[in-house]
Amino acid sequence: MPRILSIQNFSFRYPGAQRLAVDSFDLEVDRSEIIILAGPSGCGKSTLLRSINGLIPHMYSGDYSGAVLMDGANVREESMRALAQKVGFLFQNPENQIFMFSVERDVAFGLENLGVPREEMRRRVDEAMAQLGITHLARRAPHELSDGQKQRVALAGVLAMQPGLVILDEPTSLLDPMTASELVELVDKIRRENGTTFIVVEHRLDLLVRIADRLVVMNSGKKVLDGSCWDVLTDERAEGYGLSVPAIVKLEKGLNYHDVGTSARIPTAAQLAEEVNSRTA
Amino acid sequence: MIEFKVVTFSHPTGVTALDHVSLSIADGETVAVVGENGAGKTTLVKHITGLLKPTTGAVLVDGDDTRQRTTAELSRKVGVAFQNPDHQLFSENVEEEIAFALRNFGFPPETVKQRVDWALNFFGLEEYRKSSPLTLSGGEKKRLTIACILSWDPGVVVLDEPTVGQDVIQKERLSETVRMLKSTGKTVIIVSHDIEFLWPMQPRVIVMSRGKIIADGPASDLMLEREVLASARVSQPQLVTLYQGLKKRPAQPFVHVHDARSWLASEANG
Numbered sequence: 224m225p226r227i228l229s230i231q232n233f234s235f236r237y238p239g240a241q242r243l244a245v246d247s248f249d250l251e252v253d254r255s256e257i258i259i260l261a262g263p264s265g266c267g268k269s270t271l272l273r274s275i276n277g278l279i280p281h282m283y284s285g286d287y288s289g290a291v292l293m294d295g296a297n298v299r300e301e302s303m304r305a306l307a308q309k310v311g312f313l314f315q316n317p318e319n320q321i322f323m324f325s326v327e328r329d330v331a332f333g334l335e336n337l338g339v340p341r342e343e344m345r346r347r348v349d350e351a352m353a354q355l356g357i358t359h360l361a362r363r364a365p366h367e368l369s370d371g372q373k374q375r376v377a378l379a380g381v382l383a384m385q386p387g388l389v390i391l392d393e394p395t396s397l398l399d400p401m402t403a404s405e406l407v408e409l410v411d412k413i414r415r416e417n418g419t420t421f422i423v424v425e426h427r428l429d430l431l432v433r434i435a436d437r438l439v440v441m442n443s444g445k446k447v448l449d450g451s452c453w454d455v456l457t458d459e460r461a462e463g464y465g466l467s468v469p470a471i472v473k474l475e476k477g478l479n480y481h482d483v484g485t486s487a488r489i490p491t492a493a494q495l496a497e498e499v500n501s502r503t504a
Numbered sequence: 505m506i507e508f509k510v511v512t513f514s515h516p517t518g519v520t521a522l523d524h525v526s527l528s529i530a531d532g533e534t535v536a537v538v539g540e541n542g543a544g545k546t547t548l549v550k551h552i553t554g555l556l557k558p559t560t561g562a563v564l565v566d567g568d569d570t571r572q573r574t575t576a577e578l579s580r581k582v583g584v585a586f587q588n589p590d591h592q593l594f595s596e597n598v599e600e601e602i603a604f605a606l607r608n609f610g611f612p613p614e615t616v617k618q619r620v621d622w623a624l625n626f627f628g629l630e631e632y633r634k635s636s637p638l639t640l641s642g643g644e645k646k647r648l649t650i651a652c653i654l655s656w657d658p659g660v661v662v663l664d665e666p667t668v669g670q671d672v673i674q675k676e677r678l679s680e681t682v683r684m685l686k687s688t689g690k691t692v693i694i695v696s697h698d699i700e701f702l703w704p705m706q707p708r709v710i711v712m713s714r715g716k717i718i719a720d721g722p723a724s725d726l727m728l729e730r731e732v733l734a735s736a737r738v739s740q741p742q743l744v745t746l747y748q749g750l751k752k753r754p755a756q757p758f759v760h761v762h763d764a765r766s767w768l769a770s771e772a773n774g
Contacts, residue, residue, distance in 0.1 A: 280662065370541035396540060469700075470742045473761045496746050497749065504751075
């Protein structure tokens with residue numbers, strides 16, 4: 224089975240632009256991985272995402288070289304219709320993608336457009352709503368819901384399409400801390416239950432580093448760091464590339480309490496406190 | 505001085521967004537407003553600019569009742585960078601966007617030019633001077649709205665979710681801006697979910713839940729109240745959680761990473 228996503232020496236330049244928006248980019252993504260994509264404003268993240276869901280080159284023209292393979296198929300040669308079933312996209316502001324009169328109609332919207340048979344559609348909509356805990360909201364008008372609920376409705380609409388890869392664009396930035404934490408747990412649950420792969424663009428890293436497998440950092444269109452969250456966040460260059468290194472990672476790195484933070488684990492503040500207590504007892 | 509006198513605001517649908525809110529913010533204070541989505545935070549700040557008027561009660565800005573003043577009059581005193589920058593950007597290019605309010609307020613052309621140049625430079629937007637605001641990234645749009653309001657130098661600056669879409673370099677620039685505003689005696693009101701950004705500023709914190717103010721006090725006290733924060737779906741800063749988890753700890757919570765590092769290092773060395 225091919226990798227879910229393989230980006231091979233991909234470069235893209237918008238018409239009239241002086242420099243490449245994405246420059247000789249390589250990335251291999253396995254199924255069920257959760258990857259954080261980070262980097263300063265204007266580093267090329269949005270362009271890269273557009274090249275994965277096919278907006279580049281199907282909607283945006285420009286100088287394109289290299290290849291982006293989604294589930295083994297070249298994005299350049301796939302139709303937008305086929306790509307829509309493989310790659311889901313959740314916008315930062317859910318209001319940009321929910322607009323129907325009821326939650327269930329909204330969740331069904333993508334499937335209706337693909338002409339999925341009615342029974343199959345009903346089953347997938349019910350499953351997606353159940354997984355995200357919004358079945359009780361099925362008949363409600365989306366505009367009456369809280370921001371966290373709207374985010375779930377939008378994500379249910381994406382999941383109903385059963386994409387192998389879901390892109391989340393700053394999903395927690397408009398959510399209160401606890402709702403944001405719940406969304407992050409939900410993403411981890413979907414990955415475990417459905418085997419979905421996630422690429423998450425996010426500046427607020429403190430929550431996501433708990434569930435992400437890798438952190439990929441872009442700068443000036445190039446990939447500059449790629450590794451476990453711990454390894455990337457403790458890299459000397461991380462803050463220079465605009466990464467918000469969580470306070471606990473900075474602290475733990477400075478203290479050098481070996482074993483507390485490792486390649487596989489970033490400690491929580493409570494875990495670090497326990498470690499300090501045991502060492503100073 | 506900003507005063508809310510038993511303010512209640514109900515939407516035409518009947519939903520009460522502010523419920524008997526009384527509040528006083530003195531000139532020069534830095535205030536953070538936190539709370540769950542839909543708690544009424546944005547509704548609260550819209551009352552300061554007169555965009556919304558109380559259903560009952562009154563809001564006074566420098567002694568003026570907002571019901572007796574137009575939004576244009578109030579905006580000279582209160583500058584607001586809204587949560588969604590698309591709601592306040594409309595000019596042909598970035599330079600014009602900043603100049604728009606300055607011209608409307610009647611500043612002389614030389615001052616307009618000087619302030620536009622300052623704002624573009626300070627917020628790292630110089631290279632977009634002639635670009636359409638609509639072509640900027642979300643984070644850049646946000647910075648542009650903040651640049652616009654600071655350019656006309658209002659006494660009260662309201663920032664609604666200023667860190668959304670900002671990388672750490674821009675967040676540091678924002679903190680620097682808040683410190684600068686504070687040192688020049690401005691009143692700064694920040695609505696934010698980004699507790700890690702707010703904590704080092706040690707602001708006065710107002711916690712809102714379901715249209716009410718449920719707590720109000722200095723960050724150094726309020727951020728220790730885990731249950732109060734949780735009832736408004738706010739979490740503690742990581743350094744506070746660490747501090748409270750320690751069996752042996754200093755008298756005050758750690759404000760910066762280096763405070764925690766020095767203390768822990770000295771403990772480890774006996």
